[in-house]
Amino acid sequence: MEVIEVKDLVKRYRGNGFAAVDHISFNVESGEIFALLGPNGAGKTTTIKILTTLLKPTSGTAKVAGFDVRKDKDSVRKSIGIVFQEPSLDWRLTGRENLDFHARIYGIERKAREDRIEEVLKLVELEDKADVAVDKYSGGMKRRLELARCFIHYPKALFLDEPTLGLDTHTRRRIWDYIRELNDSEGVTIVLTTHHMEEADYLCARVGIMDRGKIIALDTLKNLKDLIGSDLVSLEMDASSNVEVFKKLDFVNDFRKYDDFVTLKMERGDLRIPAIMEVAKREGIEIKSVNLRKPSLEDVFLHFTGRRIRE
Ligand SMILES: Nc1ncnc2c1ncn2[C@@H]1O[C@H](COP(=O)(O)OP(=O)(O)OP(=O)(O)O)[C@@H](O)[C@H]1O
Ligand SMILES: [Mg+2]
Incomplete structure (x- = not known):
């Protein structure tokens, strides 16, 4: 009812x-x-x-x-x-x-x-x-x-x-x-x-x-959460970095850039981080931090609005 x-x-x-x-x-x-x-x-x-x-x-x-x-x-x-x-x-x-x-x-x-x-x-x-x-x-x-x-x-x-x-x-x-x-x-x-x-x-x-x-x-x-993906890997780097290289990785299903952060959607992010770091090194991109997580509502909000929740 x-x-x-x-x-x-x-x-x-x-x-x-x-x-x-x-x-x-x-x-x-x-x-x-x-x-x-x-x-x-x-x-x-x-x-x-x-x-x-x-x-x-x-x-x-x-x-x-x-x-x-x-x-x-x-x-x-x-x-x-x-x-x-x-x-x-x-x-x-x-x-x-x-x-x-x-x-x-x-x-x-x-x-x-x-x-x-x-x-x-x-x-x-x-x-x-x-x-x-x-x-x-x-x-x-x-x-x-x-x-x-x-x-x-x-x-x-x-x-x-x-x-x-x-x-x-x-x-x-x-x-x-x-x-x-x-x-x-x-x-x-x-x-x-x-x-x-x-x-x-x-x-x-x-x-x-x-x-x-x-x-x-x-x-x-x-x-x-399912809509957003199973695992998200966020990489912190200089905003001017060429992030297109990450998009081209075959295990990356989706891709968002926000300020100094690039968030990649994938399955089994835990197994993929070494390959991501390898690509970054090859391209001369300095990764300042890496974060692996399950999608939060923040991600859901970002997905639907293109903005962060606390603006
Ligand atoms: N009495 C009012 N007269 C004119 N505009 C108002 C009035 N109360 C709210 N608003 C406007 O209506 C919009 C929605 O306000 P509301 O208070 O419903 O938001 P909210 O989601 O509860 O926000 P918060 O998370 O800050 O509590 C805002 O733009 C606000 O400025
Ligand atoms: Mg309110």
Whole structure:
């Protein structure tokens, strides 16, 4: 069953000459974790705001849990949980009070509320900080509390806009594990946005890659990676080097040049590196570094846009 259905969605902000969201379509199935991945200004937050009824689309349709985001706002709101890109906790209240306030808004009865608060605190491991004011929380703790808050009312779908923005690697990984556990234990459908390839890779089977308001690729990570190739060998060298010689190697299936880097796509790169170095030596090209890797989302992005993801 589709929990999210987006068709031909467009958003133009007043005064902008371009569409922040430009005819995008995608569906997310029940229980899925789906990521919108893209650089700054791609249109991710705008999409999330439309799906959570905070912004009206210019045209197109979007349904969440079967309800139209334009015609049935209240039903959509009851079916979803959100973590915003900007923190939105009440810092003067304790963690528990923040959760309690939220649960009351959703009309959860006192006993059920108390039980549920214990349950969500446990999932994000904040039981012992529950009665501390939020302004004494670290960035990671605040994020965990926001995560706990967004699913307290048993939503069908969660929207997490950059759930690990500004967090260190260790905390980020913990948040990922909570997101996974939440998805596992409650079967909730999750749409998240991220700049981080590793994040989408860790959490999602399927991604939509957004760039300048458009979804430029929509597929499973596996398919996207298959498209790019099995092994990539990147060579760092002077940008003026004659790189055509690498293109001519019979085991090289594809070839990209970017600044000082040439990336060659091939099978069994581990066995081919000596031959590549041999050619470089013969042609008098000084190789400054060699990197052998499996394709990342960065490569996928480069493949579709010809640009790097962080520009
Ligand atoms: N309220 C607004 N008024 C006018 N333009 C806006 C508004 N909000 C966003 N935009 C523009 O719409 C485009 C998409 O912005 P959006 O915030 O959706 O991107 P994003 O993918 O979430 O980026 P980031 O990764 O930086 O969070 C950008 O060009 C942005 O400048
Ligand atoms: Mg954003």
